[in-house]
Amino acid sequence: xxxxxxxxxxxxxxxxxxxxxxxxxxxxxxxxxxxxxxxxxxxxxxxxxxxxxxxxxxxxxxxxxxxxxxxxxxxxxxxxxxxxxxxxxxxxxxxxxxxxx
Numbered sequence: 001x002x003x004x005x006x007x008x009x010x011x012x013x014x015x016x017x018x019x020x021x022x023x024x025x026x027x028x029x030x031x032x033x034x035x036x037x038x039x040x041x042x043x044x045x046x047x048x049x050x051x052x053x054x055x056x057x058x059x060x061x062x063x064x065x066x067x068x069x070x071x072x073x074x075x076x077x078x079x080x081x082x083x084x085x086x087x088x089x090x091x092x093x094x095x096x097x098x099x100x101x
Contacts, residue, residue, distance in 0.1 A: 030057060033096045039085055046093030 031048040038044050049057040054072065061067040075090055082090065 031097065033093055035089055035092050035096070038089065044089055046089075046096065048097050 030053055033046040033048075035044040035046055047057070049072065058070055058072070061070050075094065079087055079090065
């Protein structure tokens with residue numbers, strides 16, 4: 001998963017997460033993993049935006065969702081800052097991502 005994690009993404013928004021391959025210009029979907037509900041009963045998702053899809057996803061957040069200034073970081077470097085629950089969710093997301101390769 002290269003460590004990129006996005007929580008709380010709705011399935012309606014996920015349906016719009018289609019990018020074009022830079023070489024072939026054919027649309028494809030970003031890998032989205034449903035992780036279940038967190039302790040607050042919020043649905044939690046992980047989205048793999050590694051590689052060339054990162055810029056397309058950040059552009060989607062800016063143009064379609066009005067979210068500017070969003071930054072991503074490698075998950076491993078963030079683990080020390082996360083709560084135990086968030087670390088568990090991150091581990092589950094990474095495991096699902098690797099399993100689907």
